[in-house]
Amino acid sequence: MQKHFIGGVIPGSIIAQDVYGSDGILLIKKGSMFREQYIPRFIDAGVQEIFVEENGSMTPETITTIRKSLNIQDVIHDKTRTHAQNQIKKTMLKFKSVSNTDVQKISQIVEDMIEQLLDKKDFVFALSQLRSVDDYTYQHSVNVGVLSLIIGIDLALEQEQLKQLGMGAILHDIGKIMIPEDIIKKPAKLTNEEFREVKKHTEYGYEILIQTDIPEEAARIALHHHEKFDGTGYSRGLRNTKIPLFARIVAVADVYDAMSNDRVYQKRSAPDKVFREITHLGDKHFDTKIMETFARHINIYPTGTGIVLNSGHRGIVLYQNKLYPESPIVRVFLPKDQDYKRLYFDLDLSLNTKWYIIETF
Numbered sequence: 001m002q003k004h005f006i007g008g009v010i011p012g013s014i015i016a017q018d019v020y021g022s023d024g025i026l027l028i029k030k031g032s033m034f035r036e037q038y039i040p041r042f043i044d045a046g047v048q049e050i051f052v053e054e055n056g057s058m059t060p061e062t063i064t065t066i067r068k069s070l071n072i073q074d075v076i077h078d079k080t081r082t083h084a085q086n087q088i089k090k091t092m093l094k095f096k097s098v099s100n101t102d103v104q105k106i107s108q109i110v111e112d113m114i115e116q117l118l119d120k121k122d123f124v125f126a127l128s129q130l131r132s133v134d135d136y137t138y139q140h141s142v143n144v145g146v147l148s149l150i151i152g153i154d155l156a157l158e159q160e161q162l163k164q165l166g167m168g169a170i171l172h173d174i175g176k177i178m179i180p181e182d183i184i185k186k187p188a189k190l191t192n193e194e195f196r197e198v199k200k201h202t203e204y205g206y207e208i209l210i211q212t213d214i215p216e217e218a219a220r221i222a223l224h225h226h227e228k229f230d231g232t233g234y235s236r237g238l239r240n241t242k243i244p245l246f247a248r249i250v251a252v253a254d255v256y257d258a259m260s261n262d263r264v265y266q267k268r269s270a271p272d273k274v275f276r277e278i279t280h281l282g283d284k285h286f287d288t289k290i291m292e293t294f295a296r297h298i299n300i301y302p303t304g305t306g307i308v309l310n311s312g313h314r315g316i317v318l319y320q321n322k323l324y325p326e327s328p329i330v331r332v333f334l335p336k337d338q339d340y341k342r343l344y345f346d347l348d349l350s351l352n353t354k355w356y357i358i359e360t361f
């Protein structure tokens, strides 16, 4: 058992003593798993240090070193990603309009993305995990562009269609520049009135884009990306294939990326949980065919993900098994207090079926 400042506790560690707030109220029981999202709650309750079970060789340094050595590659070049993020930031910070010069620049970026994605025939996502909440909107816009293009390529859309899809996907939330910032960045649940205001970003986006040279099909993505397949979405309550194809694609990419990342009001969900939730939304929220196309490219346990096995051991994902996405190859850390000679061992979960992943962190 070791005492740690809560900022230094590895998510996934087992809490070794009950944790009480400064008011004496029990916050969490001994034996629970420590999660990153507990940190603000603990700080609010005046807790600075907690006792956790020893993790043996699994220190924050080991995890960082392993993650670095895994050389996680993005599906598009870093340069293109940074360029795209800066461009969307510039576009969105301008006062309530989009110029045709911006549209041209974004069009060029989308062409680069398509070229790079077509180059990788068989890809699964390895999106950058390093996001800052401040730049969320710009990073999210670029990701939704990339993810939508991946779906579009799988659906064998033509080059011109891919371009329209990519541009509309990157600019899908452009209407948010018309919504007051304090609502967009509110770190809590929105009131009904605020939510009504946020919903208007679809109409605003369409109105802004339709005044530029952008193709109408791309502008319609802004208008319809919150429609749901069962007709319960907005802004028009369209159902089924009445929702334009591009908007159906962007809807999946948008929800997936939003759930996979920290937002101002919500922590990200683990990749396997996002996968399960997304795949349960077919026909209700999403077009099942598009959702299934997308699911083929999702990495349930991306390289670098922290995992907990049914045996209680903790580890980290090293590589995927293409045929068995639920059973990656993992590095398992051994507890220090047992008389093991090794600090860790690598395990192919597809070959050792008595061990499986029960949690991620």
Ligand SMILES: [Fe+2]
Pocket: 172, 173, 201, 225, 226
């Ligand atoms: Fe949106």
